[in-house]
Every structure is written in structure tokens, then in C-alpha cells.
Amino acid sequence: MDTLVAKPAAPARSGKRERTKAQNRQMILDAARGVFAELGYGAATVRDIIRATPLASGTFYNYFKSKEEIYQAIRDEVALAIRPRLREERRQAKSVEEFISGTFRTFFEFVASDRIDFRTIRHSADTTRVRVDTPEVIAGFDELREDIETAIAQGVFPPIDADYLMAAIAGVAFEVSERMMQREAPDPVQAATFATALFLGGIRTLPLA
Amino acid sequence: MDTLVAKPAAPARSGKRERTKAQNRQMILDAARGVFAELGYGAATVRDIIRATPLASGTFYNYFKSKEEIYQAIRDEVALAIRPRLREERRQAKSVEEFISGTFRTFFEFVASDRIDFRTIRHSADTTRVRVDTPEVIAGFDELREDIETAIAQGVFPPIDADYLMAAIAGVAFEVSERMMQREAPDPVQAATFATALFLGGIRTLPLA
DNA sequence: CCCGAAGTTGACGATCCGTCATGGATCGGT
DNA sequence: ACCGATCCATGACGGATCGTCAACTTCGGG
Numbered sequence: 001m002d003t004l005v006a007k008p009a010a011p012a013r014s015g016k017r018e019r020t021k022a023q024n025r026q027m028i029l030d031a032a033r034g035v036f037a038e039l040g041y042g043a044a045t046v047r048d049i050i051r052a053t054p055l056a057s058g059t060f061y062n063y064f065k066s067k068e069e070i071y072q073a074i075r076d077e078v079a080l081a082i083r084p085r086l087r088e089e090r091r092q093a094k095s096v097e098e099f100i101s102g103t104f105r106t107f108f109e110f111v112a113s114d115r116i117d118f119r120t121i122r123h124s125a126d127t128t129r130v131r132v133d134t135p136e137v138i139a140g141f142d143e144l145r146e147d148i149e150t151a152i153a154q155g156v157f158p159p160i161d162a163d164y165l166m167a168a169i170a171g172v173a174f175e176v177s178e179r180m181m182q183r184e185a186p187d188p189v190q191a192a193t194f195a196t197a198l199f200l201g202g203i204r205t206l207p208l209a
Numbered sequence: 210m211d212t213l214v215a216k217p218a219a220p221a222r223s224g225k226r227e228r229t230k231a232q233n234r235q236m237i238l239d240a241a242r243g244v245f246a247e248l249g250y251g252a253a254t255v256r257d258i259i260r261a262t263p264l265a266s267g268t269f270y271n272y273f274k275s276k277e278e279i280y281q282a283i284r285d286e287v288a289l290a291i292r293p294r295l296r297e298e299r300r301q302a303k304s305v306e307e308f309i310s311g312t313f314r315t316f317f318e319f320v321a322s323d324r325i326d327f328r329t330i331r332h333s334a335d336t337t338r339v340r341v342d343t344p345e346v347i348a349g350f351d352e353l354r355e356d357i358e359t360a361i362a363q364g365v366f367p368p369i370d371a372d373y374l375m376a377a378i379a380g381v382a383f384e385v386s387e388r389m390m391q392r393e394a395p396d397p398v399q400a401a402t403f404a405t406a407l408f409l410g411g412i413r414t415l416p417l418a
Numbered sequence: 419c420c421c422g423a424a425g426t427t428g429a430c431g432a433t434c435c436g437t438c439a440t441g442g443a444t445c446g447g448t
Numbered sequence: 449a450c451c452g453a454t455c456c457a458t459g460a461c462g463g464a465t466c467g468t469c470a471a472c473t474t475c476g477g478g
């Protein structure tokens with residue numbers, strides 16, 4: 001029976017429809033990355049993106065609702081790529097040291113290895129930079145807070161303000177990674193060592209220059 | 210001679226021209242604050258701003274080049290208001306404790322007392338928030354780094370990476386203040402206590418819940 | 419009172435936005 | 449191989465914003 005019956009339930013279509021659709025989406029995403037990197041988020045327009053593509057203007061809206069949404073999609077790709085790694089790192093942490101150093105090392109190394117997308121974010125207009133937190137990024141924040149709360153419940157962390165600690169870790173991660181990428185030779189290990197020492201022992205235990 | 214010659218050099222005009230000019234500028238700025246707070250930066254348009262004003266569209270461009278520029282002007286007002294306070298606080302610091310706690314306390318108290326402008330920044334579109342760093346804000350960052358370097362030179366701080374420490378302080382200040390303002394009763398002293406303990410002794414010295 | 423400068427006005431062409439009727443290509447079935 | 453049904457790309461369209469500019473109004477000094 002099974003051999004004779006085609007699979008109607010599984011929508012695993014492998015037709016040309018699906019293929020060109022995926023191609024178009026990818027074309028638009030690639031074009032958008034280039035345009036954002038070149039013009040910055042603010043100056044870029046939907047028309048600029050579609051013009052960098054053989055498609056017509058209306059087609060854009062079959063895939064994304066707006067400029068904001070495609071930007072979120074690009075950001076979400078990044079967030080989706082790094083979130084599992086961070087979570088896994090923290091899950092395996094047996095101590096405060098491992099929790100903190102694992103988080104920062106993973107984050108900074110990811111940023112350093114992904115400088116193209118990061119440029120997309122930084123190179124805004126002339127002097128202003130824009131930071132947009134998509135739902136996916138916010139979900140990453142929430143995961144971090146959950147993991148802190150779990151660690152507190154397990155006695156790994158003392159019963160501190162998990163919300164503020166999450167904010168502090170995120171703030172340091174973003175701001176320091178920005179600085180790191182502005183240096184000639186970004187060194188994620190150095191940045192992670194700095195941030196980890198700060199969180200574990202405060203300023204007095206920071207590595208000396 | 211002098212008595213006969215009108216003062217061409219001194220443009221200290223007190224005429225109606227100057228007055229209405231200042232009034233118009235202020236009207237536009239106030240309207241912009243309201244519009245940004247209501248629609249968020251992304252959705253707001255120059256027309257929205259000037260529509261909230263008795264002036265004509267062309268007049269806007271006599272005062273500001275673009276939406277971005279007037280947004281920067283608003284942000285710069287805030288940065289200009291807090292920068293001297295922060296600098297003074299740090300100048301008088303005789304120890305690491307004073308340096309750090311003064312910085313955070315001043316910053317969080319300013320943010321808490323200025324919730325209107327802060328809403329302007331936060332309430333962007335639905336789920337995304339936008340952070341724009343104007344030249345004035347960046348100058349505030351630079352001041353912080355300079356003060357850290359001075360403190361290192363004076364032996365108040367150990368010889369650490371001033372650039373990263375500046376980034377860490379700024380990141381924690383922004384991110385934690387954001388969280389603080391989302392709570393029912395924002396408590397700047399509590400937030401400052403948290404951040405200060407983190408920087409002075411690390412996670413293990415954070416206040417317990 | 420009058421003239422030149424300063425500043426305001428609103429209309430204009432250019433551009434972008436998001437939609438939608440049209441038409442061509444693909445799919446499933448015979 | 450053929451045929452309707454469906455999907456989706458197309459590009460033109462009405463609506464809105466952009467930044468400019470020539471004409472007009474108001475102010476300041478003589």
C-alpha cells in the first residue's frame with residue numbers, strides 16, 4: 001500500500017514553485033543585506049532593495065511586509081544562529097565562572113566571525129548608529145534571564161536581581177563587542193576575558209594592560 | 210564718530226525678528242517631541258511635525274535639515290543636560306567607589322526624572338526599539354573614557370583597558386536604565402546600588418533579593 | 419514713510435509607498 | 449499530452465512625503 005500511495009499529507013513539495021519561491025526570497029534578502037550595508041538602514045528604501053534584483057516592485061511585498069520586516073528577518077537569522085549556542089553553553093555551566101565566561105566567549109566569537117552582518121547594523125547614516133531589537137533578539141534576552149533564574153534556583157547563583165543582571169550582561173555584550181569590532185584586530189578572547197573578570201570580581205580584578 | 214555709527218558688528222538684536230525665530234524653533238521642537246513620543250521615530254514624518262504647528266512646511270527646513278537632524282537636536286538637549294553633571298561627579302571622585310557610584314547614581318536619577326524624553330526614545334514601532342547615538346552622546350562616551358584614563362594616570366584606577374571599561378559602563382547604564390523604567394516604581398537608587406556593586410566586586414557582591 | 423533684507427508661504431516635480439487587476443507559468447489530474 | 453485551477457510575478461496607479469523655490473509678507477533702519 002504504502003509504496004503505491006503518494007504522500008498527500010506531507011507538503012514536502014519539491015516542485016519548481018517552491019524552488020523559485022525560495023530563490024526569490026533569498027535574492028531579496030541578499031540584496032537587502034547589500035543595500036543596508038551600503039546606505040544604512042535609515043536611507044535604504046524598499047525600491048533600492050528590489051532594484052538590486054531582477055524582480056518587480058510588487059513582488060517584494062509577497063515576501064515581506066515592509067523595510068522594517070525584512071530588516072528584522074536579517075537580524076533574526078543572526079539571533080537564531082547564536083541563541084542555541086548561548087543556551088547550550090549556559091546549560092552546561094556548573095559554576096558562575098562557566099556561566100559568565102561561556103556566555104561572553106560565545107557571543108564575542110560569534111560577532112567577530114560574522115563581521116559582515118554586523119557592519120550592516122553599524123554603518124548607518126553619517127554619524128548616527130541605529131540599534132533595532134527584534135522580537136527574536138528580545139526572546140534571546142528572555143532566555144538569558146530564564147537561565148539566570150534557573151541558576152539561582154539551583155544555587156549556582158546567589159538570589160540576586162535576575163532582570164538587572166540580564167540587562168547588565170546584554171549591555172556589556174553589545175557595547176563591548178561594538179568596541180571590539182572597531183579595533184584593527186578584533187580579539188574575542190581578550191574581550192571575553194575582560195567582561196568575565198568584570199562580572200566575577202569587579203574592576204579590581206580586571207586584567208592589567 | 211562712534212556715536213554716529215550704528216553698531217554693525219554687534220548682532221545683539223533684540224527685535225521681533227529674533228523673538229519669533231526663537232519661538233518658531235521652540236514650537237517645532239515641542240511639536241517634534243510630541244510626535245516622536247506618539248508615533249515613534251520611524252513612523253514620524255516631517256509633515257506630521259509641522260502639521261502639529263501653525264507653520265508651513267517650507268518653514269521647517271529653515272530650522273532643521275531633516276527629521277534626523279531635529280531628532281538629534283532633541284537628543285543633544287538631553288545629553289548636554291546630563292554630561293556636565295556626570296563629569297563633575299567623576300571629577301570629584303577620590304576613589305573607584307565614588308567614581309562608579311557617582312556615575313551610575315547621577316545617570317539613573319536623571320533618567321528617572323526625565324521619563325518623557327525617554328519615552329520618545331523607547332516607544333518606537335510595535336516591537337522594535339531604535340537607539341540613535343548622536344555626536345553629542347558619543348562625545349559623552351569620550352568624556353567618560355577620558356575620565357577613566359585620567360583616573361588611571363592618577364592611580365585611582367589600576368591600568369586597565371579604559372576603552373572597554375567605558376563601553377561596559379555605558380552598556381550597563383543604558384540597558385539597566387531601560388529595565389528600570391519598565392518597572393512600576395522606578396527606583397534609581399536601587400539600580401545604582403546594583404550596578405555599583407557589580408563593577409566594584411562582581412556578581413558575588415551583588416545585593417541579595 | 420519707504421526700501422532692502424529676512425523669513426514665511428504653499429505649490430511643484432520627484433520619489434516612494436502599498437495595492438491590485440492582469441496575465442503567464444506551474445500543478446494535479448485525466 | 450492536454451486542461452482547468454491555482455499560484456505568483458508584474459508594473460501601473462492613487463496617495464503621501466520629500467526638499468526646493470519663486471512670490472509674498474513683515475521687520476528694521478534711515
